[in-house]
Amino acid sequence: MASPHLFLCILLVVFGSYLATISAAGDGKQSFVVVSTSSFQTQDVCSTSTSTSTMKPRPNRAGAAVPLVHRHGPCAKSPSTDKPSSFAEALHRSRVRADYIMSRALRGRGTTTTMEMHEQEEGKVSIPAHLGTSEDSQEYVVTLGLGTPAVEQVLLLDTGSDLSWVQCAPCNSTDCYPQKDPLFDPRKSSTYAPIPCGSDVCKSLKSNHLDNGCSMNDNGTQSQCGYRVEYGGGLKTRGVYSTEALTLAPGEVVKDFHFGCAYKQRGADDKSDGLLGLGGAPQSLPVQTSALYGGSFSYCLPPVSSGTGFLALGAPSNTSGFSFTPMTDFMDDGTSYLVKLTGISVGGKQLRIPRKVFEGGLIVDCGNIISHLPSTPYAKLRSAFRAAMAAYPLIPSDDDDTCYNFTGYSDVTVPKVALTFTGGVTVDLDVPNGVLLDGCLAFTESGSDGYVGFLGNVQMRTLEMLYDARGGGLGFRTGAC
Template sequence: MAASHLFVCIILCTYYSVAHGGDDDEHGFVTVLTSRSFQPEAAECSTSRVNLEPSRATAFVPLAHRHGPCAPSSQTSEMPSFTERLRRSRARANYIMSRASKGTVSTLADDDDANVTIPAHLGGSVDSLEYVVTVGLGTPAVPQVVLMDTGSDLSWVQCAPCNSTACYPQKDPLFDPSKSSTYAPIPCDTGACRNLTADDYGDGCVTSGGGSQCAFAIEYGDGSHTRGVYSKETLTLAPGVTVEDFHFGCADDQDGSNDRYDGLVGLGGAPESLVVRTSSVYGGAFSYCLPAQNSEAGFLALGGAPSANTSGFVFTPMRVEVATFYVVNLTGISVGGKQLDIPPAVFSKSTGMVIDSGTVVTELPNTAYSALRTAFRSAMTAYPLLPPNDDLGVDTCYNLTGFSNVTVPTVALTFDGGVRIDLDVPNGILLEGCLAFQEAGPDEFPGILGNVNQRTFEVLYDVSHGKVGFRAGAC
């Protein structure tokens, strides 16, 4: 497929309203059809709800769920079970919380006013509850379907040659560096390689072609790992928009459940991430909108925040922990239009909420989660509550079989500065009939704002100004 065909044009459309800010809802409940919200969707892709502000982007790169029809390639194998996908997400969340609880604030990047936007999709076609974008790698550009991950830094793709015992079977052909005129491995005795080791991504040196090359290794929270040669290449974000010195891992050793995507693009705060490496151009600012359903598309945008029109956003302070993680402070929760009686000390004890595009279900401190669960269950007594399932890691799931519609209580989260976001109903609250929240641990533990709660919002990371914004109804 030609590189010019990698990027789908955006269709601007009618604003889809999701309330945020202001007083509690007048009624606090929304009735939704189960046929549209809780059952498998038709295998059709639509971009009709994307609402990207033209003044804030110069190009478009789609984003979609990696299990959905909007993902770049059709699904050809059975996707992992709902239980397995939540198990992976919980393992990842535990890893993030263990790291973030020991973190310190890092230095923030400078800003600029350039920008580029990439369509993004829910990753149904590559067996995941995470989100994917399609980029071009190499010269000529080869399409790569990669996970979009704010909870990690080093980008990578699987590279040829790699046999079936060392690499997992992805949907697309492996990236072949020998066919690119701009590929180069990074030598071992270089500043870039030393920095990789200092940031705990180094894996020594490997000898190839008579030279010593820099090796990388990444261990993920779900037990999987990725290893190979640290390299540089030309990355195409959109037609005519390239990153000439893109550093990434050319992986030839995989272990664990990596589904069928081609690789990962790291958007964390450490020096190896795409955001930081392009900060001289895009100012370290980026945003995305995660679509609510598999059949819809969203976007990933680099740059544009400091000088762009941000009138539709509400902003709360943000800090960067352990170099990688973007953290905000949760101060309140409401259910059905009523603020929960959670002592302020519960939130002040916590080290904050990590905003993570790769974690599915939101993790809350014990006291806050208990209050949310009690209020939500009270509002949903009309529907059969399923027994707790330890394998799922979520304990508030409903049997909605036989109901033509379901009345769901609204849920709103409040952050520092009085910033409130009303979650999308039902797709920002329920996941396959389960409340998309779970217990993180003691109140002192950090929480995680998972990707289900973020759905339909444009989440804008203005890193240089230390704030994050939410704009409702963006996709």
């Protein structure tokens, strides 16, 4: 029979091992990241290792890849003159965009939103009734070639829009907003052609409320297809729906690409030369090029302080590095992409949240800045994050935001945040770029439990997001840019 002393020693060893396991899995140091506060600042110089001219092609990919940058980042071709969004500005823009996307989808079903009903009762101005989203919240741009010979165009990236457009000459300062690059001049391109008004391509605009009737060309010999898009942030664009050669990369040219040649604008500035639509409707770039690239595409959004990411058309031949969750259309609107969130963890600890509160799903929206969660998940996340960051002073906020004053700190310890999606796919967000924006927790509340939320571009940063059209899934690959 074993002695009592030997039994006690065995018990202590086992108990000590259990405590060590709990420490590693629960509040272990691996679940926190020490980051320098200097990493929150945008670099002044684009390093050669991250510049657009030295972007390495994505491995195992048969399609085309182009550089992608933040419009305030060090590698932007023509950095925007406006200042990067403060958290308060980003939050406002994200809410405007989210409200508009919801309004667009519900109007497609002939439904009035709760917000609109409230505004009508209060006598406020309702959200515009046409398709589009808030352009002010879009942060990332790509540079493509349009026309023959190709003319560079800097375009905002948007998964919440379908129709691509650029400002076209001739257009005076009262009709078009000022931009750094010369206006695209279709008269100087040998491959430009307006789309006839009676064509099936033109008629397809009507089903998405993008048509603007017909107009005669300059010599009055042909009826041209007019388009119109009105955005929630106040931007309106209209012009001639046209075809043109689109150069993605050397040797990668899309012939007869359908886009809007804009002659009348309102509400924008020099953020870009136009917009590139990546939604799911027929007018978008992925759908138009599905015969070439299969309808799939991916992108990696770099942090503001970093250099270059990428936009790629076509899926990799080997997707073993990705984790996939099912993806569907949002309310059959044909544009937005929807996934289902099932859980959240902070600092390695899974939050206790009933799965039913996630039933509304998340719209995956690279044009939105901040992620929106239903009330219970947001409250649980905010509480856990604040507890983990208790060492740092909170900035008082009327909106109960979670913003910190890091003045005087050379580095800070930030908890990892992970999102779990349908199928058990868990994605660790980049720290700090995928968690913090302007020193604030980059999440907000979308509405009641079960309400639709949004996955914003902050949470996507450094991830390759693969929209697999054939497989109906969204793939995540960490550390891609």
